[in-house]
Structure formats: C-alpha cells, structure tokens
Amino acid sequence: MERYASRFLYEERADIHGCCIKILTDVKYVKERWEESFYPMSAHIRSHGRLIVVEEPGKQMKAMYDPSTKTLFLVNFDYYGWVKSLALSLAGDILEDQHGINSVHGACVDIDGRGACLIAPSGTGKTTHTYGLLRLKGVRVVSDDWFFVRLMGDDAVAFSSEKNFYIQADIADHWGEYGDLVRNAEFDSRGRAVVNVRWVVGKEKILPMTTLRKAIVLKRDLGDDSVVRKMDPSEAAEYLSSSSFANPHLLVKDARKTSMRNHFFKDLFRKLDVHLVNTRLPVNDTSRIIKEQILGI
Numbered sequence: 001m002e003r004y005a006s007r008f009l010y011e012e013r014a015d016i017h018g019c020c021i022k023i024l025t026d027v028k029y030v031k032e033r034w035e036e037s038f039y040p041m042s043a044h045i046r047s048h049g050r051l052i053v054v055e056e057p058g059k060q061m062k063a064m065y066d067p068s069t070k071t072l073f074l075v076n077f078d079y080y081g082w083v084k085s086l087a088l089s090l091a092g093d094i095l096e097d098q099h100g101i102n103s104v105h106g107a108c109v110d111i112d113g114r115g116a117c118l119i120a121p122s123g124t125g126k127t128t129h130t131y132g133l134l135r136l137k138g139v140r141v142v143s144d145d146w147f148f149v150r151l152m153g154d155d156a157v158a159f160s161s162e163k164n165f166y167i168q169a170d171i172a173d174h175w176g177e178y179g180d181l182v183r184n185a186e187f188d189s190r191g192r193a194v195v196n197v198r199w200v201v202g203k204e205k206i207l208p209m210t211t212l213r214k215a216i217v218l219k220r221d222l223g224d225d226s227v228v229r230k231m232d233p234s235e236a237a238e239y240l241s242s243s244s245f246a247n248p249h250l251l252v253k254d255a256r257k258t259s260m261r262n263h264f265f266k267d268l269f270r271k272l273d274v275h276l277v278n279t280r281l282p283v284n285d286t287s288r289i290i291k292e293q294i295l296g297i
Contacts, residue, residue: 014038016091022047105247108142115210120218233269
C-alpha cells in the first residue's frame, strides 16, 4: 500500500449487504462504474474490506489478496466486470466467515412471492434467461448475477447484492423490450454496461429479497440430448462443487472454505425444488421450458 501513498486515488465506500467495502483507485472509469453499481456506505463507517485498483504501465494484469487484512490489489484490470465481481467475492468472504451468510454466483427472481434462482457457470445463459423472465407478469428480479443467502429454519432467504445491473449489449437481440435501455447505455469494450433496469421495467419489478422455493442449475452441453430433469439435493451440490460452485471469482479456495460451501449448498438444496437445464436449444425454446415446465407460468 505504501507504494501508492503518493498517488491521487479516488476513494468510495459501498454497502454490500451491510458490509462496508472500500475502493481506492486511480482509474476514473472504475470509480464512476462503482458508484453506479453499488449503494453508498457512509464515510464514517470503517471498512470491512478494501480494493486497491491501479494502473501500472508496462506490467501484466494481476490480482493479489491478503485474507488477514481483507485487502485485494488489482493491477491493470481493464475490465470493470472483474472489479465488480471481485468486490462481491470480497464481501462474500467476510460474510460467510463472520456472519453465516453465503453468496451465490447466480440470478434470482420472485414469482408472485415465491423465489427462484438460476445458478450456472458464466456463459450458460443465466442472465439472458433472467431478463426473459422479467418481461412476464408477476415476475420481479432480486439479482441478475450475484445474491446472498441466509438459511433461516426451513427457509432460504435471498438478498440482492447491487443497486444496478451489469447487462450485455446483446440482451435486446433476444428480448426487444430492452432496446431503449441498450441504445442509451454506455458500453465498455467487452459489450457490458451498468444500467438502471427500472427505467424499462419500473421500480415495482425490483425487489431487495425473496424466499427461495426453486433452484435451476444451468449447463451447456451440446453432446447431451437431455434438456431438463429434476436433481436430488446431493447430486445438485456435487455438481456445483465439481464446477468450483459456478463461481470463477472466489478469492479463497482452501479446504476449510470448500467444506463450508459444500455444506451450505447441501443445506440450501434440501430446502428447494431443483432442476437441471441444458441450454443447448435456442434461447426462446429454453426460456419457454423454464417458464412452463419448471416455474408453471
């Protein structure tokens, strides 16, 4: 940290499910996207974790995490999506250790008071299908990419993680209703932008929390002819464990953390109706199957 003390660094605090995560950065673009992504935390609150995001000309991109001080150094990260996701992972590291709150790399919607989540590795369609569902009457969104879960007795309560969402430029190619949102967004070089989805769907379609009842685990396997089937809780937990919990942004992956996450997903799936969906079909066909066969809408 001392080597950056002489630099002019923007400083902002984010409220991530009650966790104060502070960012220090010399990249104005990162600072501005951060303010759009997260709810602010008071400057009087001491941070629980820190990100230092800096540019070092001539050096390679790298990430360094010190779990003892909850400090994450990101050097030459040219993609804001990684910064955002690693901030959520930092908050998740703190919350699962100190508060028994677990994070899930997935999307979460509410359907007339009943929550459903879509959990999947990146690139399998969870965000696309979330926005497809959001178009429907009675469906509201809690999160499109990452949410937190508290297990309370027989219930699993899911909480949102961000103020605004991080959409892909091609979302309107699948769902035309989002055309105006895409046309007015400022996209980065990777075709992503932080947007206020409320402008299109209305404030009433965004919820801070829901009680989960169903889980949809996505995969994309063109060699598998199956499309949808039920999973028992143990199978679903083992599937996620084998794919690093569908989360490429985990900061600590030691035996203790892995055991903790395995137990969490086993407990979570015991409380839910779980289906596996292979997204090998066109988006509209897969969306219809999720909507009719799993969610019953």
